[in-house]
Amino acid sequence: MRARAAALALAFALAASAVLSAQKPSAKIPRGPDGKPDLSGVWITGALQLLIGEDEARKIQQADAAAGRTLPPPEPAPYNADADKQRQYFLSRRGIDDPMARCFISGVPRITTRPLPFQIIQMKDQVLILYEAHHAFRIIPTDGRKHPDDIEPSFLGDSVGRWDGDTLVVDVIGFNTKTWLAGVGTIHSEKLHVVERYTRDSADTVRYDVTMEDPEVFTKPWHEHEIFRLRANERLREYECIENNEDLLRFEKLLQTDPTLRAK
Amino acid sequence: MNQRLSATLCAVVLLTLPASAHHSFAAEYDANQPITVSGTVTKIDWTNPHIHFYVDVKDPSGTVTQWKFEGYPPNMLVRQGWKRDVTLKPGDVVTVFAWKAREDPALGAAREITFADGHKMTAGPPAGTGGR
Numbered sequence: 001m002r003a004r005a006a007a008l009a010l011a012f013a014l015a016a017s018a019v020l021s022a023q024k025p026s027a028k029i030p031r032g033p034d035g036k037p038d039l040s041g042v043w044i045t046g047a048l049q050l051l052i053g054e055d056e057a058r059k060i061q062q063a064d065a066a067a068g069r070t071l072p073p074p075e076p077a078p079y080n081a082d083a084d085k086q087r088q089y090f091l092s093r094r095g096i097d098d099p100m101a102r103c104f105i106s107g108v109p110r111i112t113t114r115p116l117p118f119q120i121i122q123m124k125d126q127v128l129i130l131y132e133a134h135h136a137f138r139i140i141p142t143d144g145r146k147h148p149d150d151i152e153p154s155f156l157g158d159s160v161g162r163w164d165g166d167t168l169v170v171d172v173i174g175f176n177t178k179t180w181l182a183g184v185g186t187i188h189s190e191k192l193h194v195v196e197r198y199t200r201d202s203a204d205t206v207r208y209d210v211t212m213e214d215p216e217v218f219t220k221p222w223h224e225h226e227i228f229r230l231r232a233n234e235r236l237r238e239y240e241c242i243e244n245n246e247d248l249l250r251f252e253k254l255l256q257t258d259p260t261l262r263a264k
Numbered sequence: 265m266n267q268r269l270s271a272t273l274c275a276v277v278l279l280t281l282p283a284s285a286h287h288s289f290a291a292e293y294d295a296n297q298p299i300t301v302s303g304t305v306t307k308i309d310w311t312n313p314h315i316h317f318y319v320d321v322k323d324p325s326g327t328v329t330q331w332k333f334e335g336y337p338p339n340m341l342v343r344q345g346w347k348r349d350v351t352l353k354p355g356d357v358v359t360v361f362a363w364k365a366r367e368d369p370a371l372g373a374a375r376e377i378t379f380a381d382g383h384k385m386t387a388g389p390p391a392g393t394g395g396r
Contacts, residue, residue, distance in 0.1 A: 050336075050389050053344050095288025103313065116339070132339065184288055237339040244311035247287050254292070254367050 029200045032122060037166050037200040039120045039127065042235065043228040045208065046113035060229060069205070071225045077186055083217035090185030093261050096251050097185075099178055103241035105134045105155040107179030108172050108194050109210045109224060110186075119236055127161055127168065132236045140170055147173055153190050155179055168198040181212060182224060189216035204230040286313040286337070289363075293373040295391035297364040301331055301372075305356040310348050312337045314388075317352060317374075319360060333362055333374035335387040344386050351385060352377065363391050 030038040049057035064070070079087055090097050100106055106114060116132040125143040130136075142161040151158050151174035158174040172194040180186045197209040206228035213221045255261050289295065303321035314334045321329050335341065338348065346352075357380045362372030374387035 051340065051343060053386060094290040096291040098288055098291070101287035101291065237342065239312060239337055239339045241286065241313045243313070244309065244316075245313055246316075247292065247313075250292055250365075250367065257367060 028203050030203070032124075034124070036122075036163055037168075038122050039168060039198055039200055039206060040122045042117050042119045042231045043206065044115075044117045044231055044234070045226045045228045047115045048229070050115040051117070064227070069227065071227065072223075075223050077182070077222055078219045079217055080219050083187060086187055087185035090187070095184040096254065096261060099180060101245075101247050101251070103134070103245055104178055105136050107155050107175055107181070108138075108157060108159075109196065109208075109212070110179065110181055111136060111156070112208065113182070113224075113226060116239060117231060117234055117236060127170075130236060132239050134239070134241060142168070147171070153177075157192075157194070164197075166199060170196040170198070172196065181222075187217060188212070188214045191216050198228075206230075289373065289389065289392055292365055292367070293363045293391070294366050295363055298361065298391070299364050299372060300359060300361050302357070302359040303331065305352060305354050305358055306330065307354060308352055310338055312339075315341065319358060329370055331360070331370045331372060332368070333360055333372050333387070335374045336389070341387075346385065356380070360387070362388075 030040075032038045044051055048060055077087070095101070100110075105111065111131050111133055112118065114131075114133045118129055118131040118133075121128040121130070125141065127140040127142055129138045129140065131138075136156060138156055138159050140159040140161040142163065144162070145160060147158050147160055153174055153176035155176060155178060157172040159170050159172045161168055161170045163169070173192070175188065175190060175192045175194075177188065177190060179188075181188055181192075191214055193213045195211045195213075197207075199207040199209070201207045208226040208228055210224045210226075211221050212218070212224070301319065301321045303319040305317060306320050307318045309316040314337055317333050317335065319331045319333065321331050323329070336344070338346075341351075352358075359378040360372070360374050361376045361378075362374045365371035365373070373389075373391070375390065376384055377387050378384050
């Protein structure tokens with residue numbers, strides 16, 4: 001009983017320190033001339049083992065455990081009945097319909113969690129994010145401007161940023177429906193509204209908290225959380241998806257021969 | 265298990281799956297069919313979104329089958345220590361651990377290559393990854 005109480009106390013202390021670290025970023029984080037945290041650098045997140053190998057990824061996990069750095073458990077996607085039906089259809093087809101397999105640019109937030117690095121360049125009135133995936137880029141004004149009134153739906157949408165204390169908050173609208181949000185069949189409508197929060201919570205990490213709202217497909221907002229890792233010796237390389245994408249031909253063949261993939 | 269619970273569990277499982285570089289593993293490959301084959305490398309296509317390499321595999325009767333394997337794209341391989349034209353070359357004798365394609369009987373998703381001197385290199389993602 002005493003051991004259990006001690007374990008509970010330890011868990012509470014760890015949780016409390018995690019909350020505190022999330023709310024009070026370290027004073028040692030780099031800051032720009034305006035005093036705002038500087039997010040500049042090459043970052044990786046998501047399935048680290050795919051990008052840097054299992055041994056390196058394990059070291060990061062161990063460092064996380066030692067620092068008490070944790071993320072909330074993944075939230076199930078809160079799809080309404082109609083959207084869930086569509087999603088189940090895509091799941092039944094084993095992801096063969098994935099826009100990513102057709103080399104379409106992944107949208108927000110999926111492009112962030114691809115196992116490929118991205119570089120943030122923070123400037124006075126704007127933040128640029130360059131993604132190794134698809135040579136994609138986002139230009140995020142932070143000068144107080146609003147979304148333009150002539151938005152054409154696009155893969156990455158239209159982003160505007162503002163600072164909320166030490167957190168960069170990016171509001172993204174204007175998406176087309178040719179991307180999935182996180183995994184197989186995570187569809188959305190053109191009414192998708194994404195809010196990303198970038199918080200540099202230590203010298204070598206950024207806490208990334210995303211809220212996805214879409215009245216057409218979700219019954220409530222959907223949240224995703226990630227930790228970005230600074231890679232001081234990393235640089236962006238080239239990834240030209242369309243070069244030799246044999247998957248398209250193989251998918252065509254599979255669709256003809258595999259009865260489980262026939263449209264229902 | 266009711267449908268909603270099943271869907272919820274499905275969603276949780278999907279959310280915890282690692283991301284793939286390019287596509288869902290399950291679309292093309294069968295995680296229940298791991299294979300290990302040995303042979304001689306004949307060609308390497310150092311291309312995106314996957315490299316492909318070809319291995320001539322001789323069965324006990326002497327019949328040679330040309331296997332084709334898919335791996336990570338060059339940008340990911342280079343980060344894991346590969347070098348084009350150096351790490352894997354035509355003529356190399358290798359053992360490849362992979363998962364079989366569902367359609368093509370001599371196509372696989374390579375995970376690891378063991379070279380003649382015993383050293384191993386990661387060639388592609390674990391089975392079941394993808395979709396994120």
